[in-house]
Amino acid sequence: MKKYTLLFMYSAFLFSCTENEDPTLCGVDNPVENLAWIKETIEESQSNSLSQYSYLIQGSxxxxxxxxxxxxxxxxxxxxxxxxxxxxxxxxxxISEVKNQKIIWKPENSVCTFD
Structure with a gap:
């Protein structure tokens, strides 16, 4: 049950920030490294037995x-x-309304394939 709860948590995290011409997102240059909640969730994900199925999308x-x-x-x-x-x-x-989606993080052991 904990696996499914953690998977739900991962899918529940969609975060937005003001978009501008500056490459910073949410006030940081690298959200994967510099936003504590993203970094913490990645660390949790990597310790999960389903980690190879996770990835992080950025879009608008x-x-x-x-x-x-x-x-x-x-x-x-x-x-x-x-x-x-x-x-x-x-x-x-x-998620179907999110435009310009791109993968900005996936674990080293990822089994996901992207076109």
Whole structure:
């Protein structure tokens, strides 16, 4: 049950920030390294037995930069939520509405394939 709870947590993290021409996201140059909640979640993910299925997406939602934890787990059901830089869920957001999605992190042992 803990595996599924942790997987839900990963998919629940979608974070947004003000998008501008400056390459900083959420006030930092490298959100994977410099945002504590992303770094902490990555560390937790890497200690999970399902870590090879996790990845982090960056995209744009309503003019803001967003982040979303994804999973390519073939036997898991997951829900993807959108949240702001502080982790507050954006209730009306959907991953299908996130534009310009790109993978900005995946574990070294990733089994996910991306086109």
């Amino acid at each position: 939602y309503k003019g803001e930069t967003v982040f979303s934890w994804g999973s390519c787990c073939p036997f898991c059901n997951s829900i993807v939520l959108v949240a702001d830089c502080q982790g507050k869920v954006i209730e009306d957001a959907s």
